[in-house]
Amino acid sequence: MRRFDDHTSIGGNQQGFDTTHWSLIRQLDCPDENQRKEVANQISLQYWKPVYCYLRRKGFPNEKAKDMTQGFFCEVFIHRQLAQKVRQNQGRFRGFLLKALDHYIIDWHHKEIAGKRSPKQGILLDIDLSEIGELPDKGVELPPEQAFQYAWASGILHQVLENLKKASSDEGLSVHWSVFYAKVVEPILNESESPALAELCSKYGVQNETVASNMIVTMKRKFQAGMKQCIRQYVDSETEVDQEIGEIFQILSKA
Amino acid sequence: MHEEKQVFGLDPERLTRLWKVGIENPSTDSTGETETKDQCLARFLSEKIRMGVGPDTTASPSIHEYLTCSSTGLETLVKIRDWAKELSRKSDNLMEHDAANTIYFLAIAYGIVFHKNKATKYSQDELNQAFNRIAKEKWIPDVYRQLLCRAIIP
Numbered sequence: 001m002r003r004f005d006d007h008t009s010i011g012g013n014q015q016g017f018d019t020t021h022w023s024l025i026r027q028l029d030c031p032d033e034n035q036r037k038e039v040a041n042q043i044s045l046q047y048w049k050p051v052y053c054y055l056r057r058k059g060f061p062n063e064k065a066k067d068m069t070q071g072f073f074c075e076v077f078i079h080r081q082l083a084q085k086v087r088q089n090q091g092r093f094r095g096f097l098l099k100a101l102d103h104y105i106i107d108w109h110h111k112e113i114a115g116k117r118s119p120k121q122g123i124l125l126d127i128d129l130s131e132i133g134e135l136p137d138k139g140v141e142l143p144p145e146q147a148f149q150y151a152w153a154s155g156i157l158h159q160v161l162e163n164l165k166k167a168s169s170d171e172g173l174s175v176h177w178s179v180f181y182a183k184v185v186e187p188i189l190n191e192s193e194s195p196a197l198a199e200l201c202s203k204y205g206v207q208n209e210t211v212a213s214n215m216i217v218t219m220k221r222k223f224q225a226g227m228k229q230c231i232r233q234y235v236d237s238e239t240e241v242d243q244e245i246g247e248i249f250q251i252l253s254k255a
Numbered sequence: 256m257h258e259e260k261q262v263f264g265l266d267p268e269r270l271t272r273l274w275k276v277g278i279e280n281p282s283t284d285s286t287g288e289t290e291t292k293d294q295c296l297a298r299f300l301s302e303k304i305r306m307g308v309g310p311d312t313t314a315s316p317s318i319h320e321y322l323t324c325s326s327t328g329l330e331t332l333v334k335i336r337d338w339a340k341e342l343s344r345k346s347d348n349l350m351e352h353d354a355a356n357t358i359y360f361l362a363i364a365y366g367i368v369f370h371k372n373k374a375t376k377y378s379q380d381e382l383n384q385a386f387n388r389i390a391k392e393k394w395i396p397d398v399y400r401q402l403l404c405r406a407i408i409p
Contacts, residue, residue, distance in 0.1 A: 158262045
């Protein structure tokens, strides 16, 4: 298994690039079907929403898009040959997934035309399809590729916020988290006015505005480190982390 | 999954703003997208500016500490005033410009209140107008609002 020598401690994690989604995908090469299912499940839990958004914007109706989302992860990811292809096709996991999805759609059409598509077979994954109803209209209105990127970025931000909240609690920084969330995150999520620092000091028992501001800076740094750590999971090297962050930002800005 | 529902429900513009939190330098957050004026002011107030010829140490008081204790000397105030004036001149966005100007007037207000010295060419009437205007801003911490009000001389 490859370990990159250019790993840095930026982002605060102590792990190299040997625990990325690429290494997960390589595990799909194993003969044990249950293990392959577990790996596919891990990947699908994180990425089924971008896949579903993409399929919807490709014109597939809701029910069909749901079936195809399941089918994509079951058929493509549990298929043994995928792991072998990955060895020659490393790059960004985001692009890889999108390409694999396009191939799956073509294959799906061919089978549909030939009447060879069998109804729901194989191993069903633990994707909670009930969440599909909560996907935002905005994300589904975008062109297919942008809808995919939108859902992809949403998933990363969700994961970063969840991880940050948990890490803050574990590290005894719950007040930091609350101040950061109230000042920076909540106004964006709720489109509300950002509360004054003095108000937050009073609400969370913070000594003064300077301390509160420093708490926010600390949490922003942790947010950034968390984002890098999250993205590190699906790129090849440390240099690609910043590139990926910048690229997704450009994509979102144009949406 | 409280945040997940909300993050997935964001329009692309807000999602971009949230993504931007992961890009901006948190200590020089100058776009105004995620940092607000009170936060910018607090950031400047937490700075430790060079007061002597020797190296500054982390034990040096911050501007906030100088402006909220009652024993800061006039020479220190002049340094804070000049630092704020330079910061205001160099700022390329309105928020930092306003926050720097506020510190400039806070240093002058402190001089009037504790040293009976206005340390500026501005007339007292002009200062009164500036103090009054800044004191009305909701992003001004109470401790500074009180200082500005005390420096208003009818």
